[in-house]
Amino acid sequence: MSTPAPGRRGFVRVRAGSQRKENNTSTFKIGNGDEPVLIAKQQGERMIEAGVKAAVFPGQGSQRQGMGKDFYDEIPVCRQTFEEASDALGLDVAAICFEEDARLHLTEYTQPCLVATDTAMLRGLAEKYGWKADCFGGHSLGEFSALVAAGVMPFADAVRIVRTRGRLMQEAVPVGAGAMAAIIAEGIDAEAIRTALADLPVDVANINSANQVVVSGEAAALPEAGNRCKELFSGARPCRVVPLNVSAPFHSRFMKKIEEPFREALKQVSGAWNVQNAPCVTSNYRGGFHPADADGIANNLVCQLSSSVLWRDNMQALAFRAGAIYEIGPGRPLRDFFKTVGVTCESVTGLAAAEKIFAGGS
Numbered sequence: 001m002s003t004p005a006p007g008r009r010g011f012v013r014v015r016a017g018s019q020r021k022e023n024n025t026s027t028f029k030i031g032n033g034d035e036p037v038l039i040a041k042q043q044g045e046r047m048i049e050a051g052v053k054a055a056v057f058p059g060q061g062s063q064r065q066g067m068g069k070d071f072y073d074e075i076p077v078c079r080q081t082f083e084e085a086s087d088a089l090g091l092d093v094a095a096i097c098f099e100e101d102a103r104l105h106l107t108e109y110t111q112p113c114l115v116a117t118d119t120a121m122l123r124g125l126a127e128k129y130g131w132k133a134d135c136f137g138g139h140s141l142g143e144f145s146a147l148v149a150a151g152v153m154p155f156a157d158a159v160r161i162v163r164t165r166g167r168l169m170q171e172a173v174p175v176g177a178g179a180m181a182a183i184i185a186e187g188i189d190a191e192a193i194r195t196a197l198a199d200l201p202v203d204v205a206n207i208n209s210a211n212q213v214v215v216s217g218e219a220a221a222l223p224e225a226g227n228r229c230k231e232l233f234s235g236a237r238p239c240r241v242v243p244l245n246v247s248a249p250f251h252s253r254f255m256k257k258i259e260e261p262f263r264e265a266l267k268q269v270s271g272a273w274n275v276q277n278a279p280c281v282t283s284n285y286r287g288g289f290h291p292a293d294a295d296g297i298a299n300n301l302v303c304q305l306s307s308s309v310l311w312r313d314n315m316q317a318l319a320f321r322a323g324a325i326y327e328i329g330p331g332r333p334l335r336d337f338f339k340t341v342g343v344t345c346e347s348v349t350g351l352a353a354a355e356k357i358f359a360g361g362s
Contacts, residue, residue, distance in 0.1 A: 054322035057142030062331030178249030287313030
């Protein structure tokens with residue numbers, strides 16, 4: 001996997017976010033990681049290595065009936081991937097994804113079906129077009145697809161683990177007791193939202209972009225949380241509150257109770273991880289990249305359950321490293337998120353889009 005370093009040849013300049021100068025080199029502090037990410041020597045610029053490509057994967061909510069079927073029908077390795085997932089789970093994953101099956105929208109099944117679809121699509125792009133990425137990121141559940149894509153986590157283990165994850169997440173809170181909502185406002189301030197909601201049983205679940213933060217918590221408290229956010233961003237920056245169609249308050253304090261059982265599940269498989277590839281995969285919990293350490297990776301995945309998804313930091317970390325970013329999966333929410341931080345991301349949601357993007361040798 002390619003891990004470019006500042007000062008090497010072949011870098012191009014693009015617009016950067018806020019920075020600070022230190023010893024004649026700018027640094028950008030990302031998320032919960034301990035080390036700042038080195039960037040360009042001129043303030044206001046960042047350096048990326050030409051030719052380095054990133055693949056990113058959307059999370060739960062991007063599922064749809066029929067997802068991945070065009071890849072399955074045309075590319076042998078994609079069929080093999082769905083079969084491998086079915087063997088690992090004892091389920092007909094292709095049938096759940098392609099037919100009218102209500103299980104696709106039940107968290108326990110949604111999660112492995114999405115990881116299977118993402119992985120099949122990525123493998124299909126490699127087989128049909130010879131396309132491969134150098135670094136990886138995923139939003140919430142998509143982080144597991146990213147770890148599989150980087151070769152860190154074996155695919156069969158991943159689909160079993162995320163099924164367990166989905167079951168635990170659903171069992172953490174009774175159906176209807178929790179809820180989530182997207183807060184949408186230009187130049188949104190996540191820390192201001194945390195402060196405004198500090199006395200409510202509601203947490204900042206996702207920092208998705210420059211214009212969107214998701215809050216999560218007790219369903220009865222969400223209307224008050226929404227009203228406070230509207231007051232906070234009133235005036236020149238109108239605020240919209242959009243309830244999300246989810247079955248539990250994900251990435252909130254209410255997921256704390258499932259951290260230890262999930263940690264135990266990860267311990268059963270972490271011995272098979274190829275940790276040397278982990279530093280090319282972003283961590284939602286850290287904001288930057290995973291360490292080359294199985295315990296560190298597992299801890300990041302456990303903490304992700306009840307902590308904010310630092311997706312905006314993930315986008316910035318990937319943009320500092322990659323010259324081209326591609327969203328792989330059945331939906332394309334991440335493309336618009338990247339757009340809010342001034343970064344272009346192309347979305348591959350099916351073979352038609354893949355042909356348009358990759359047939360010319362991109």
